[in-house]
Amino acid sequence: MTIRSEPGHGRPGPSLSAITSERRQLINLAYRLLGSLAEAEDAVQETYARWYAMSRQQQEAIESPGAWLTKVASRICLDMLGSARARRESYVGEWIPEPLPDGTEWMNGRPGDGGGDPADRVALDESVDMAFLVVLESMTPAERVAFILHDVFRYPFTEVAAIVGRMPAACWQLASSARRRIRAARAPVAPTVQQARVIRDFKQAWEAKDIAALVGLLNPGATMTADGGGRAGAALRPVAGAERIARYILEIGDRAPGLKLLERSVNGRPGLVAQHGGSTVTVAAFGVANDLITHIWAVRNPEKLRTWNE
Missing domain, CATH: 3.10.450.50 (Nuclear Transport Factor 2; Chain: A,)
Incomplete structure (x- = not known):
């Protein structure tokens, strides 16, 4: 799902619309990594802040802005996951991932009235099923990032390695370990x-x-x-x-x-x-x-x- 752009070579850099169009993809990724829409929004906001902190020349030198944004967002999420584990040790009671509504079925019960709410930017599939997200919480941050990037978003392990900071073979092991956790914990899902x-x-x-x-x-x-x-x-x-x-x-x-x-x-x-x-x-x-x-x-x-x- 990586989006690649043509190299600059003196041509105009990526347009504002091209950069902001990545937002939905980043929110989808960050929510699955963090289990929190609020934290996902924070991670994506920080990602864009780092993009706009660069000079125009630095931005134009980036071959694939989409890949750059994904890499930065994933690293931010990886850091946030590490600190979240510490915070949750002092959390009162049990911690459950933040639930998402269906964007076409808003809280007043009017079908199709999802409007522009944040949840409407998250694609609802089996990778955001609550049981699935709960299993993800049992993983180490590195396992979770490697698994989501590779198995859900289909990034090759060479790109995952650059994000996680490990060799591709190590990332393969992380994702494999995560898959075993999923298989061991997930029950059959009713239609x-x-x-x-x-x-x-x-x-x-x-x-x-x-x-x-x-x-x-x-x-x-x-x-x-x-x-x-x-x-x-x-x-x-x-x-x-x-x-x-x-x-x-x-x-x-x-x-x-x-x-x-x-x-x-x-x-x-x-x-x-x-x-x-x-x-x-x-x-x-x-x-x-x-x-x-x-x-x-x-x-x-x-x-x-x-x-x-x-």
């Missing part, structure tokens, strides 16, 4: 229609406060992970077991009378959004297999819900 039906039944059972129906829709070994970040009430550790999860979510509903549940796309898969007082307070992504919910990731940290409330 979208099937998952939507299960989640709709789950929503209806929740609204009806039918604990038996909720338990019946959950795998006995299901887990629920909530992310409040110390800014919203959430279990500090994963809740395990169908009955415990069912009782926990019913308790949430009792604590917030008037809670409104909406079926929404979350990271490209069917999910649920909870609104209270007109604001989104929870975004839930689901893992579904064999008509049963195997995992729920519930994001309640308001800092991670800004896109859902804009």
Whole structure:
């Protein structure tokens, strides 16, 4: 996916539109690397700041501005991943990647009203599936960068090596290790229609406060992970077991009378959004297999819900 330009050789340098057109590609890359749209925006902004800090002569000397921007953005993300690991050690409770809405299905439920929101710049495919992003969090920064650049964005290992600062063979090993992690952790993914039906039944059972129906829709070994970040009430550790999860979510509903549940796309898969007082307070992504919910990731940290409330 690298975009190459013709060498300058005295010809005019890259136009403003040519440079800014790379933004969507960079946001897509940075979100997958960082698991946070806000941090991805910061990384891309810093990338452009470094581009515009160069002289016109320096810019014209760059053979492929797209490749240069990708390389710089990836290195910035690599540095951010290193510092993020340290920050997350002091994070209150569990950390879940920032959820993304579908740009064509905005929060007021009007199809096609995505407008120019930031999330609309992120292509929603299996590489932003919440289960996939959670596995990426278990990788080292170098593994994550090598894997995303090569396996998702199809950069050759020679280019990955220049970004990660290792030999191509070492980058191949990093990506191979990341693939093993993915294979070991990922469960079969239910078809979208099937998952939507299960989640709709789950929503209806929740609204009806039918604990038996909720338990019946959950795998006995299901887990629920909530992310409040110390800014919203959430279990500090994963809740395990169908009955415990069912009782926990019913308790949430009792604590917030008037809670409104909406079926929404979350990271490209069917999910649920909870609104209270007109604001989104929870975004839930689901893992579904064999008509049963195997995992729920519930994001309640308001800092991670800004896109859902804009």
